[in-house]
Amino acid sequence: MGLPSLLVPGTALASPVQPPDFKKCTTPLDPGNGAPSVDCCLPVSTIITDYKIPNLPMRTRVSAHQVTPDYIAKYTEAYRRLRSLPSSDPRAYMMQANVHCAFCDNAYDENGTAVDYQVHNSWFFFPWHRWYLYFHERILASLIGDDTFALPFWNWDAPGGYTIPPMFDNPNSTLYDTKRNPLHRNPKVVDLDYSFSESNRTPQQQLQVNNSVMYRQMVTAAKTPSLFFGQSYRQGDSPGPGAGTVENTPHGTVHVWTGNPSNPNDEDMGTLYSAARDPIFFAHHGNVDRLWSIWKTLGGRRTDLTDSDYLQATFEFYDENKNLVRVKIADALQTENLRYNYQNVDIPWVRRTTTRSAVATTFSGPGGGPSPAMAGPLKEKIKEKYRDFKKGLKEFKADLKDKMAGRKLEKTLKALVKRPRKVKAADFDEEILVIEGVQVACDEKVKFDVYINLVDVDEDKVGNDVAEYAGSFVNVPHTAMKMAETKKGLTDSRIRKSNFRLGIGDVLADLDIEDDDDFAVTIVPRGKPNIPVSIDDIRLEYE
Ligand code: C2O
Numbered sequence: 291m292g293l294p295s296l297l298v299p300g301t302a303l304a305s306p307v308q309p310p311d312f313k314k315c316t317t318p319l320d321p322g323n324g325a326p327s328v329d330c331c332l333p334v335s336t337i338i339t340d341y342k343i344p345n346l347p348m349r350t351r352v353s354a355h356q357v358t359p360d361y362i363a364k365y366t367e368a369y370r371r372l373r374s375l376p377s378s379d380p381r382a383y384m385m386q387a388n389v390h391c392a393f394c395d396n397a398y399d400e401n402g403t404a405v406d407y408q409v410h411n412s413w414f415f416f417p418w419h420r421w422y423l424y425f426h427e428r429i430l431a432s433l434i435g436d437d438t439f440a441l442p443f444w445n446w447d448a449p450g451g452y453t454i455p456p457m458f459d460n461p462n463s464t465l466y467d468t469k470r471n472p473l474h475r476n477p478k479v480v481d482l483d484y485s486f487s488e489s490n491r492t493p494q495q496q497l498q499v500n501n502s503v504m505y506r507q508m509v510t511a512a513k514t515p516s517l518f519f520g521q522s523y524r525q526g527d528s529p530g531p532g533a534g535t536v537e538n539t540p541h542g543t544v545h546v547w548t549g550n551p552s553n554p555n556d557e558d559m560g561t562l563y564s565a566a567r568d569p570i571f572f573a574h575h576g577n578v579d580r581l582w583s584i585w586k587t588l589g590g591r592r593t594d595l596t597d598s599d600y601l602q603a604t605f606e607f608y609d610e611n612k613n614l615v616r617v618k619i620a621d622a623l624q625t626e627n628l629r630y631n632y633q634n635v636d637i638p639w640v641r642r643t644t645t646r647s648a649v650a651t652t653f654s655g656p657g658g659g660p661s662p663a664m665a666g667p668l669k670e671k672i673k674e675k676y677r678d679f680k681k682g683l684k685e686f687k688a689d690l691k692d693k694m695a696g697r698k699l700e701k702t703l704k705a706l707v708k709r710p711r712k713v714k715a716a717d718f719d720e721e722i723l724v725i726e727g728v729q730v731a732c733d734e735k736v737k738f739d740v741y742i743n744l745v746d747v748d749e750d751k752v753g754n755d756v757a758e759y760a761g762s763f764v765n766v767p768h769t770a771m772k773m774a775e776t777k778k779g780l781t782d783s784r785i786r787k788s789n790f791r792l793g794i795g796d797v798l799a800d801l802d803i804e805d806d807d808d809f810a811v812t813i814v815p816r817g818k819p820n821i822p823v824s825i826d827d828i829r830l831e832y833e
Contacts, residue, residue, distance in 0.1 A: 305525035306603035310398030322733025325554040330391035335614035346629040349440035354455035368430040369464035380608035387566040394562035408529030432610035443576030467568035469558040482540035484547040485816035502755035504639035507535040510796035532789040542764030562768035648756040686828040699823040725790040727826025736765035761792040
């Protein structure tokens with residue numbers, strides 16, 4: 291809960307989060323898991339002006355797999371110059387990376403409060419990164435004196451972009467980073483469902499899983515603005531109230547897939563303080579940014595947020611002239627305002643791919659299962675399976691005596707969810723599964739997958755290309771700790787608590803259970819066992 295807005299001087303009834311005061315920076319920070327401490331404080335400026343977008347030519351961001359040799363030459367030269375700026379220059383390579391560290395790893399408090407400032411896991415995620423990329427791009431452009439320069443995007447959501455883009459995979463290039471997973475160099479296909487170990491899927495199977503993840507996160511689970519953009523974040527709110535679907539996956543999975551698991555926190559890309567030290571970060575976020583634009587074209591209720599605490603929130607960045615400037619979210623809703631757009635490429639996942647029900651295949655053989663929107667005896671058999679399965683389940687109850695305040699998610703959790711009302715996919719309302727109070731240790735990589743009515747299937751083997759799959763939660767490691775706290779043995783601020791929300795109307799329709807009074811939810815933790823995760827409640831919401 292935020293402070294009642296009347297308590298914030300001069301902001302009656304409005305409380306957009308204000309940028310932190312750069313003078314009040316905490317250093318050093320502890321990245322966790324034994325990694326050396328870091329200092330990512332940004333230079334202080336006494337002058338801050340409102341940014342005016344200069345008169346720029348319209349620029350097109352191109353797929354990193356489709357760039358010309360000419361483009362590669364310019365881009366690598368811009369990075370060479372960036373890397374050779376003196377380290378105190380606000381445009382310098384490490385300063386650029388530290389901008390990300392500063393606003394993800396709690397170097398600052400929200401201005402005028404004692405609450406950590408955080409641009410992830412809330413509705414800040416898309417607009418803050420859009421502005422961050424904008425200024426990074428402008429700095430590169432000015433270093434090579436070319437106003438037409440635009441960043442590329444890593445098109446990991448389509449077969450044409452499924453590998454590390456070759457220009458980033460060249461050890462002699464200024465775009466290369468040594469701290470990446472050596473198993474994931476070309477021609478390895480990116481795993482958008484990465485569960486922190488190698489999946490051994492064939493490229494063809496991987497493609498199907500990737501499409502399914504994209505379809506869920508962009509199309510079925512994110513039909514309303516709050517599902518896509520993440521939870522509201524106002525002045526005085528605790529940081530990171532809850533991420534939108536895409537911020538969890540594939541944004542989070544691609545981060546961890548790219549970083550090197552031999553490093554303490556999967557540096558560089560696998561943890562937020564070091565992620566932007568890898569030049570590929572900006573191409574990764576180019577694609578995330580592109581998905582924001584695409585999402586708004588998918589129809590239905592998919593429009594930008596209109597809350598004034600969102601639109602009026604401001605950020606500060608150093609521009610290409612080393613001036614500290616202030617920008618507003620409202621000015622970044624359309625990429626055209628920032629004078630860029632994206633190359634049009636095929637969007638394979640937008641076509642419906644997830645119709646095969648896992649339980650149906652237990653009757654009709656692998657790959658042969660029709661959608662349960664099927665007729666006759668098979669449908670009856672499946673309904674019977676569902677009934678039997680649900681009979682053995684109880685509703686979720688958190689054990690409040692537990693130290694982590696909720697119930698630990700050490701192994702697969704199955705629970706019954708009762709539906710207070712029934713909503714048909716065709717209705718206006720979206721039915722939302724809320725996993726409330728998800729607590730994780732910030733510095734751990736965490737992923738869990740959520741399924742509905744997953745019966746007769748081995749959870750460890752099921753892929754996310756089945757109709758029962760509802761979505762995935764991911765925590766990209768980031769620290770919340772000040773080194774001083776670590777030294778005192780304090781661990782509380784290492785815990786992050788947020789809500790995880792998924793639109794499930796289409797899953798219920800696909801499983802043909804829109805008329806049922808209840809359903810079974812299965813939550814499967816992935817990755818290393820015994821990573822502390824707990825949840826407070828599982829419930830439904832309607833929006
Ligand atoms: Cu600021 Cu991909 O994280």
